[in-house]
Structures are given as C-alpha cells and as structure tokens.
Amino acid sequence: MKKILKYSFIGLAALCTALLCGGYYMLGHALNPDELVTRSRNSQASYEYMFGQYPELKPWVDSLQTAGALRDFYIKNDRGETLHALYVAAAEPTRKTAVIVHGYTDNSIRMLNIGYLYNRQLKYNILLPDLHGHGASEGAEIQMGWLDRLDVLQWTATADELFGRNNETVTAGDSTRMRSSGTEMVVHGISMGAATTMMVSGEVEHGIHQQPFIKCFVEDCGYTSVPAIAEKQVRSAFGIATQPVLIGLSTLIKMRCGYSVWEASAVEQLRQCRVPMLFIHGEEDDFVPYDMVFENYYECASEKELYTVPSAGHCEACRSPHYDERLFRFIRRFLH
Numbered sequence: 001m002k003k004i005l006k007y008s009f010i011g012l013a014a015l016c017t018a019l020l021c022g023g024y025y026m027l028g029h030a031l032n033p034d035e036l037v038t039r040s041r042n043s044q045a046s047y048e049y050m051f052g053q054y055p056e057l058k059p060w061v062d063s064l065q066t067a068g069a070l071r072d073f074y075i076k077n078d079r080g081e082t083l084h085a086l087y088v089a090a091a092e093p094t095r096k097t098a099v100i101v102h103g104y105t106d107n108s109i110r111m112l113n114i115g116y117l118y119n120r121q122l123k124y125n126i127l128l129p130d131l132h133g134h135g136a137s138e139g140a141e142i143q144m145g146w147l148d149r150l151d152v153l154q155w156t157a158t159a160d161e162l163f164g165r166n167n168e169t170v171t172a173g174d175s176t177r178m179r180s181s182g183t184e185m186v187v188h189g190i191s192m193g194a195a196t197t198m199m200v201s202g203e204v205e206h207g208i209h210q211q212p213f214i215k216c217f218v219e220d221c222g223y224t225s226v227p228a229i230a231e232k233q234v235r236s237a238f239g240i241a242t243q244p245v246l247i248g249l250s251t252l253i254k255m256r257c258g259y260s261v262w263e264a265s266a267v268e269q270l271r272q273c274r275v276p277m278l279f280i281h282g283e284e285d286d287f288v289p290y291d292m293v294f295e296n297y298y299e300c301a302s303e304k305e306l307y308t309v310p311s312a313g314h315c316e317a318c319r320s321p322h323y324d325e326r327l328f329r330f331i332r333r334f335l336h
Contacts, residue, residue, distance in 0.1 A: 035105035040134045046109040054113045060120055061112065064088060072136075073127070075158055077151050084108070084136035085129040085155060087162060088119050096335050097125040097163045097183040099156050103191030103315065104142065107135030114188060117324060122331070125163040125183070129155045131196070141257065144226045145196035146264035152200050156185060156211050164213070184335045185214045191288065191315055194222025195229075195266045198296060201277060202269025209275050215334040217273075218327065220280040220317055224292045226264035232289060267299045276303040278330045280323075282312030305330055 039045070051058040064070035073085050086108045090096070098118040102111045108128035118124040131148050133139035164183040189197030197219045203210045223229035254260050270277075277300055281293035290308075297306050307326045309317040317323060 040105045040107045040130075041136075043107070043109055043135070046107055050110060050112055054116070057112055057116060060116060073158065073162070075154060077132075077154060081132065081138040083129065083132065083138065083151055083155075085127050085158075086115075087127040087159070088115065088125065089163065090119065090123050090125045092123065094123060094125065095164060095183045096122070097127070097159050097185045098122075099152065099159050099185060099187045100126060100128045101148075101152060101187065101189035101193030101196050102128070102131065102134065103189075103193045105134070106191075106193075109135070111190070111193075113318065114190070117327065118186075118188075121324070122328065125159070127155060127159040127162070131193070142192075143257065144229075144261075144264060145192055145199050145266070146226065146259055147257065148196045149199035149203065149269075152187065152196055153203060153210060156187065156200075156214060159183065159185065160211075160213050183213045185211070186216050186218060186331055186335060187214060188218040188220070189222065190220045190318075191222065194219035196222075198222055198266035198273075198277075199264075199269045201275060201300075201302075202272035204272050204274055207274065214275055216331060217275060217277040218280065218330070219277060219296070221282060221285055221288050221293075221314055222266060222296065223288045224265070224267045224295050226261045228292070229288065230261065266296060270296060270300040273300050273302040276330075276334055277305075278327070279304060279306045280309070280317050280326075281307075282309050282314060282317045284311055285314045285316075287314035 047061070051061075061070065069088055071087055073087055075083050075085075077083055098115075100108075100111045100114050100118070102108060108130050111128050115126045115128055119126045129152065130137040132143050132151060133141055160183045187197050187200060189195070197217050201209075201217050279293055279297045279300070281288075281290055283290055293306070293308065297304060307317075309320045309323070312320060
C-alpha cells in the first residue's frame with residue numbers, strides 16, 4: 001500500500017511538473033514571442049513594411065506628419081499601465097470615428113492601411129491603439145484579447161472625448177459656444193484585434209452596450225476563443241495533445257495575469273452582443289481556421305452580416321477589390 005501511495009505521489013508530481021513546464025514553454029512561445037521586439041516594437045521597420053506593401057500610404061502619412069496631424073496619445077489603464085495610440089482627426093470636423101485594433105505581434109502602424117480607408121476615403125476620425133505589450137504600450141505578455149477588451153473600451157471613451165467635444169455649435173442669446181454631441185463610432189479589428197473586438201461587443205449592462213456611441217463592429221478573421229486557437233496552434237506546431245498544455249498555461253496565466261484562458265471566449269461575448277457586426281474571413285485562412293467565422297456569426301445575438309473572401313489567406317481579405325465596397329456599405333447603414 002505504501003509503495004502504491006509512493007508511486008502515485010511521484011506520478012502526480014511528475015504530471016504537475018510536466019503541466020507547468022509545458023505551460024511555461026507556451027507562455028514564452030505564445031505570449032512573449034521574439035516578434036514583440038523584432039516586429040511590434042520596431043516602429044521604423046513597421047513603417048517601411050507598410051509603405052512597401054501599400055505604396056499609397058507613404059504620401060498620405062508624409063502629409064499627415066508634415067501637418068502634425070498624425071499624433072500620439074497616452075492613457076493609463078485600470079492596472080496602472082501606460083498605453084499608446086496613434087490618432088488622426090478628419091480634415092473636416094465630424095462625429096464619425098473609427099477605432100482600429102491590430103492583431104498578434106502587430107502594432108498601430110501596421111493598421112494604417114485600414115486607417116487610410118476610414119480617414120482618407122470615408123473622412124472619419126481614426127484612433128489606432130497599441131495593445132498591451134505591443135508597439136509603444138507597456139506590458140510583457142500578450143493578452144490574446146481578453147484583458148485587451150477592457151483597454152479598448154477605455155480607448156473608445158478616449159476617442160469619444162477627443163473627437164466628440166467640438167462638433168456642435170450652441171447659441172444661447174448673444175453667446176455661442178461649442179458643446180460635445182458625442183461621436184458615432186465603429187470598432188474594427190483584424191485577427192487578434194478582431195477577437196478583441198468581439199469580446200468588446202459583449203460588454204453590456206442591463207441589456208445595453210456600455211458605450212452607446214459605438215454604432216457597429218467589424219471583425220476580420222478573429223478566433224472563437226483563446227483555448228480554441230491555442231489548441232489549433234499547438235497541434236499544428238508540435239503535433240501533441242493540447243489539453244495538458246492548456247491546463248498548465250491557464251494556471252500560469254491565472255497567476256500572472258489574473259484570468260483563466262477558459263473564460264476568454266469571443267463566442268460567449270457575442271451571445272451578449274447588442275450592436276450590429278460585420279464578420280469577414282478569408283476562405284483560405286489556415287492560421288485562424290475559416291470555419292471559426294461561422295461559429296462566431298451564428299452565435300452573435302445582434303444584427304449581422306457575413307462576408308467571406310475566396311482565395312484569401314489570413315489577414316488578406318482586405319486586399320480583395322470588393323473589400324472597401326462591402327465594408328463601406330455596411331458601415332454607412334449605422335453611421336449617418
């Protein structure tokens with residue numbers, strides 16, 4: 001009996017050690033990858049990459065920088081971390097505003113192609129946050145959208161203050177003053193930023209979205225949940241059973257970040273969504289599997305549209321010649 005207990009204890013200790021080792025590996029591999037430094041933190045390389053991929057961006061960005069119109073903004077989140085965003089006011093005052101959320105190991109600069117659509121073509125104000133641990137924002141680990149949703153909610157309130165306070169002239173007797181009339185806002189995310197956007201969409205109080213100025217959402221190639229995308233990536237990269245690794249990873253994330261991966265679900269948030277959403281996905285996406293968009297779409301409780309792009313891989317739908325048309329048509333239904 002003593003031998004059985006001894007070997008059971010040894011086996012349990014070995015299992016716990018394996019789970020934690022696997023969790024530590026994934027914590028470093030997935031949540032603090034080298035790309036955070038070589039890619040996301042490197043602003044010069046990010047500009048060079050974007051100008052090479054989208055030549056129309058350089059003259060636009062040059063003109064904004066010359067005019068001092070491409071600006072930095074910093075906030076403190078509820079956890080005391082300093083977060084950064086780029087923002088550009090529309091050439092003519094408008095309430096219409098887009099908050100644009102980047103993906104895994106990207107940054108605000110690498111979303112300027114989407115910013116161009118909103119600011120240059122639609123004439124909207126734009127704000128592009130660097131998520132926790134990315135770009136010029138503080139933080140060590142990637143949060144995979146779950147805690148980011150709270151930061152993005154804060155950024156939307158910041159954008160509403162930036163762009164909604166000088167849009168309405170009020171005359172009383174002989175005096176004229178400016179009064180905030182609030183913004184009309186779209187939140188548009190790609191990849192992890194799309195998962196973040198869906199997680200934002202479920203933040204409701206008494207059946208009403210926390211930010212009433214948000215009129216619609218756009219999610220482009222977002223995953224259904226953190227466990228689902230982690231399982232897919234672990235199987236693809238290592239070909240091993242994922243459940244033990246996820247248990248170890250979740251334990252460590254709970255200790256270091258204060259949340260469990262099991263609660264980080266876009267699908268669960270979409271069931272609480274009350275604001276219209278456009279779902280976009282490339283049909284050849286092998287990073288965030290194409291079939292995830294259907295689960296997201298069908299679980300969404302709000303008014304919704306689905307747009308899939310043949311032959312497009314991950315984050316490539318925006319290169320479709322029909323992308324702008326479908327995007328603009330949807331947004332114009334809700335931002336007037």
